Amino acid sequence: MRAQLARVDAVIVQAVIAGALSFSHLHDLADAAGQGGWKAWAYPVSVDLLLVAAWRRMREQQRAGQPAGGPRLWFLIALAASLGANIATAGLLDLDDVPASLRVVVAGWPAVAFFGGTLLAHTPRTQGAPAATATPETDTEPAHVPAAVDAPDRDALPAPAADLHPDPESPTTPEPVAAAPALAGTLPPALIDRAQALAEQHRATTGLAADPDAVRARLGLPPSMTAAVAAHL
Structure with missing residues (x-):
């Protein structure tokens, strides 16, 4: 922290010394060119302010990525005026006998600095490089898909719709049964449920009551069980 403060202090001291010397040289040159009194003190202020203003505007244009030719031109003009005054007062110029051309340049400087x-003051200020426009993020989430309905158990569904009236030309293959009925005229509970499911399916498909003999044939029962099947339909 101390090293950073020392470095900043050194820069400030150096800037103050250089500014004071340049200010003094510009004052002496203006006074020698016939601009005495308060005017001699105004010249260094005008040159240094134009130098700083042109530098700041040039940096703004460069950071914004825009041409900075105008501010750079005025920066070079102010720098030439300041540097020229420093060199002229280094003993190369007799301040007691200033050339007429230099008097013209000094006298015309206020108009040039004002222009x-x-x-620089009326140049539109830039707000920096435009930020990249944020594009709307694409919704990468998949569209909502409703959960698939579990397929019902095939064993719980009734048999496919079919004509319960057997076709005499195409013999019907009897479905296997779990167990043959123990006694004629009685049906086990499993066959009763199956027979009723076939009858309901036939009624829903055709609108007619199922034929007990056709249901008995679908169950693979013997003809003697037709009466027992009809009793449960």
Whole structure:
């Protein structure tokens, strides 16, 4: 932390010294060119302010990714005025006998500085490079699919719709039964449920009552069980 403060302090001290020397050189040159009194003090302020304003505007344009030719031109003009005054007061120029051309340049500087400052002040300020437009995120989630309905147990469904009246030309293959009835005229509970399911299916399909003999044939029972099947339909 101390090293950082020392580095900042050194930069500030150096900037103050350089600014004071440049300010003094510009004042001396303006005074030698016939601009005495308060005008001699205004010249260094005008040059340094134009230099700083042009530098800041140039940096803004560059950060925004836009051309900075205008601010750079005025920065070079102000830098040439400041640097020229520093060199002229280094003993290369007799300040007691300033050339007429230099007097013209010094006298015309206010108009040039005013024009440059006006252009820099009225240049539209940029807000920096436009941020990338956020595109709406694509919904990558799959569309809602309703849960599949569990397929019913095939054994719980009635047999496929079929004509319970047997076709005499095509013999019907009797379905196997779990066990033959123990006594003629009686049906076990499993066959009763099966016979009733076949009858209900036939009634729902055709709208007619099922033929007991056809149901008995579908169950694979002998003809003697027709009466027993009819009793439970």
